[in-house]
Amino acid sequence: xxxxxxxxxTFDTEEKIVVRDGEVDxxxxxxxxxxxxxxxxxxxxxxxxxxxxxxTVVSAGPPRAAEALRTALAMGADEAVLLSDERIxxxxxxxxxxxxxxxxxxxxxxxxxxxxxxxxxxxxxxxxLAKLLDLPHVGxxxxxxxxxxxxxxxxxxxxxxxxxxxxxxxxxxxxQGLNDPRYPSLPGIMKAKKKPFQQLGLDELGLSEADIAAKxxxxxxxxxxxxxxxRILQGSPQEQACELVHLLKTEAKAIP
Numbered sequence: 325x326x327x328x329x330x331x332x333x334t335f336d337t338e339e340k341i342v343v344r345d346g347e348v349d350x351x352x353x354x355x356x357x358x359x360x361x362x363x364x365x366x367x368x369x370x371x372x373x374x375x376x377x378x379x380t381v382v383s384a385g386p387p388r389a390a391e392a393l394r395t396a397l398a399m400g401a402d403e404a405v406l407l408s409d410e411r412i413x414x415x416x417x418x419x420x421x422x423x424x425x426x427x428x429x430x431x432x433x434x435x436x437x438x439x440x441x442x443x444x445x446x447x448x449x450x451x452x453l454a455k456l457l458d459l460p461h462v463g464x465x466x467x468x469x470x471x472x473x474x475x476x477x478x479x480x481x482x483x484x485x486x487x488x489x490x491x492x493x494x495x496x497x498x499x500q501g502l503n504d505p506r507y508p509s510l511p512g513i514m515k516a517k518k519k520p521f522q523q524l525g526l527d528e529l530g531l532s533e534a535d536i537a538a539k540x541x542x543x544x545x546x547x548x549x550x551x552x553x554x555r556i557l558q559g560s561p562q563e564q565a566c567e568l569v570h571l572l573k574t575e576a577k578a579i580p
Contacts (some may be wrong), residue, residue, distance in 0.1 A: 325371060325372070325375045325376060325377030325378075325382070325433045325434070325470070326370075326377055326380070326428070326430075326431055326432045326433050326434075327368040327371055327372060327377060327379050327434045327435075327436065328379075328380050328381075328382060328430070328431070328434070328435045328436070329361070329364050329365050329368045329379065329381045329382065329396070329401070329435070329436045329437065330361070330364075330382050330383070330384075330423060330435065330437040330449070330450065330453070331357055331358060331361035331362075331363055331364065331382070331383050331392060331393070331396065331437070331438070331462075332357075332383060332385065332389075332392075332438070332441050332443075333355050333356070333357065333358070333383065333385055333388065333389040333391065333392035334355065334356065334357075334358040334359075334441055334442050334443045334513055335348075335353055335355060335356075335442070335443060335499070336353070336354040336355065336356045337356075337359065337442060338354075339354060341547065342547060343462050343545055343547050346544055346545050346546070347545065348545070353417075355388060355391065355392065356392065356395075357392045357395055357396065358392075358438050358441045358442060358443075359438070359442060359500075360437075360438025360439045360440060360441070360442070360497070360498055360499070360500070361437060361438035361441075361498075362403070362438075362505045363438065363497075363498035363500065363502045363503055363505060364436035364437050364438055364498040365379075365381065365396050365399055365401065365436075365505065366376070366399070366502075366503045366504070366505040366506060367436055367468060367498060367502055367503055368401070368434075368436050369399060369400045369401070370503065371468075372400075372447045372471060374470075375470060377433070378402045378403070378477055379400070379401040379402050379403075380401065380402060380403040380404070380405065381393055381396040381397070381403070381404050381405070382404075382405045382406075382407065382423065382424055383400045383404075383405075383406055383407065383408040383427065384406075384408070384412070384419050384422045385406070385407075385408060385543070386408060387406075387408055388525075389406060389408065390404075390406055390521070393405075393406055393517050393521070394521070395508060395520045397512075397515075397516035397521070398509075398512040398513040398515075398516040399505070399506055399507075399508050399509030399512060400512060401519075402519060402520075403519060403520040403521070403522070404519065404520070404521045404522070405426065405521075405522045405523075405524065406522070406523045406524070407422050407423070407426060407523075407524050407525075407529065408523055408524075408525065409430070409525035409526045410524075411533050412526065412536065412539045413525055413538070414536045414537065415538040415539060415540045416444075416446050416449050416452060416540075417448075417452065417536075417538065417539040417540070418536035418537065418538055418539075419440070419449050419536075420448070420449050420452035420453045420456060421456065421531070421535060421536050422529065422531065422536055423449070423453050424453055424456035424457055425508035425529040425531050426524065426528060426529060427453070427457055428457070432493055433492050433493050434455055434470070434475070434492060434493060434495075434496065435453070435457075435459070435493070435494075435495040435496075436492060436496050436497070436498060437449070437450040437453075437495070437496075437497050437498070438450075438497060438498055439455050439463060439464050439497045439499045440497075440499060447463075447497075449485075450463070450495060450497045451463070452474055453495065453500075454495040459493055459494055459495045460490040460491065460494040460495070461494070461495045461496075461497075461542060462488050462490060462494065462495075462497075463479060463496075463497045463499075464476045464477065464479045464480040464481070464497065464499040465477045465478065465479050465496045465497060465498055465499055465502055466480050466485070466499050466501045466502050467502065468496060468502070470492070473491060473492050474490065474491055474492060475490055475494055475496070476488070476489045476490060476492070477489075477496055479499070480499045480501070490554065491500050496549070501574070519570050555571075558562070
């Protein structure tokens with residue numbers, strides 16, 4: 325079984341976000357595999373252990389994303405592919421087209437990814453990729469099983485659980501609770517250095533800058549305002565209620 329995992333390198337969730345001149349400052353920041361993509365890597369490895377085959381991890385991003393791919397190799401993935409080019413400056417639309425161009429020349433049974441990334445939180449790439457490849461898509465998966473040429477998935481549906489059966493090949497995105505990702509072992513880290521690692525640019529994918537031109541534009545980026553200190557209202561309960569309504573209207577603008 326050929327299983328592919330699309331993953332993204334994101335800020336470590338413990339990092340403090342600093343914005344300078346409308347951009348997130350990356351100096352000295354620790355990057356990791358996007359946590360939801362890590363669930364996808366682990367699930368791919370479990371399917372490989374159960375059914376045989378291979379696991380290939382793919383990322384579209386800057387050169388530093390190679391570190392996240394090597395971590396996935398150390399976890400047990402067999403091959404890694406980095407889609408990287410200095411001309412790639414795009415959004416989720418363009419990233420999906422990059423990945424689609426790569427997958428159109430590959431044979432696969434499953435593609436796994438995270439439900440969304442913890443930086444942008446858009447959750448668009450996997451859905452767009454499934455559409456471009458004409459694949460069944462199941463999102464927010466908390467359980468996955470494969471039998472023959474069909475897969476059964478349980479997905480989180482805003483507090484409820486849906487069970488979906490789809491033919492393969494198909495694309496699934498992982499939700500928290502699907503599994504507990506393993507840590508790379510020392511032997512795994514050593515083996516990762518010898519595993520195939522390929523880097524492809526726009527020319528190798530047969531794409532131009534116009535093909536992946538962004539469909540969205542970020543106008544500005546800023547941190548939310550600092551929270552003001554709380555206030556204790558004085559007086560009788562009736563006086564406090566009147567003062568609260570006054571503040572909600574005049575300061576918080578929460579009620580008309």
